[in-house]
Amino acid sequence: MTFKTAIFGLGSMGFGMARSCVASGLVTYGFDVDADSLARFSSEGGQVGDVADIAPDLDAAVVVVLNAAQVEDVLFGSKGVVAGLRKGAVVMACATVPPDFARDMEERCAAHGVHYLDAPISGGSVKAGLGQLGVMASGSAEAFAAARPVLDATAETVFHLGDAAGAGSAMKAVNQLLAGVHIATMAEALTFGMTQGIDPDKFVDVITKCAGNSWMLENRAPHVVAGDYTPHSQVNIWPKDLGIVLQAAEASGFEAPITKTALARYKQAVDMGLGREDDAAVAKVYAQEAGLTLPDPKP
DSSP, X not given: OOOEEEEEOOSHHHHHHHXXXXXXXXXXXXXXXXXXXXXXXXXXXXXXXXXXXXXXXXXXXXXXXXXXXXXXXXXXXXXXXXXXSOTTOEEEXXXXXXXXXXXXXXXXXXXXXXXXEEOOEESHHHXXXXXXXXXXXXXXXXXXXXXXXXXXXHEEEEEEOOSSTTHHHHHHHHHHHHHHHHHHHHHHHHHHHHXXXXXXXXXXXXXXXXXXXXXXXXXXXXXXXXXXXXXSSBTTHHHHHHHHHHHHHHHTTOOOHHHHHHHHHHHHHHHXXXXXXXXXXXXXXXXXXXXXXXXXXXX
């Protein structure tokens, strides 16, 4: 029997995941508010259609949208997919959301006989397109089993973090704390280096081979060197994601001062009109304050 899935959200991550599902032979439908994304997906072998018509035939609904409000709308809004899914189908929820929200979605899906896999993703748009994501997943054994064809198509590593929703989202919050801080720190270090006479390209050459390196530095600093802020991951993501981290920290009575400082930098970037640029554009905050000129785009 042919496995049928739908990807809700064809942004930089969702499009790559959808492409990987198609490449793996899954019948894959795509949904997005952007008509150009739908047309592009269709041209690459994806299916498009109406949610209400398609939902009863789906084995999995994969939600790769921006935030909790969008997840809830996809699942339970006026055109929500869950009400139309057959019993035993699975929702694989990949957005970064608060753990309590994930637990609530699991409970509401269960009321319809639908499994829910709390499955935040990591790896960036390139790995999404290669089917090499890391998935921080938690849910019932049945949810894992139902989502297996999608996991096989999209993930290099699947971390089994628990038998109920919430644990996956908690781990994603930990990951986002580090990732968001590392990008902001990259921007601070690169621009600090410029004040000391170090060219950004030399910064990348040296630091990526030294102990101060990080995956985020190695991935994002070249965007600054190239003067290319085409969004692989937008600045806008970080006020939301680091906000989730701080919300969870506050609920636990935990202080996270470094996260608060990084969040302030991203908010400044949004205020500067950089929200839709690549998140490496947070370097522009530091550059503006220091009177520095970052590299121009390469010809």
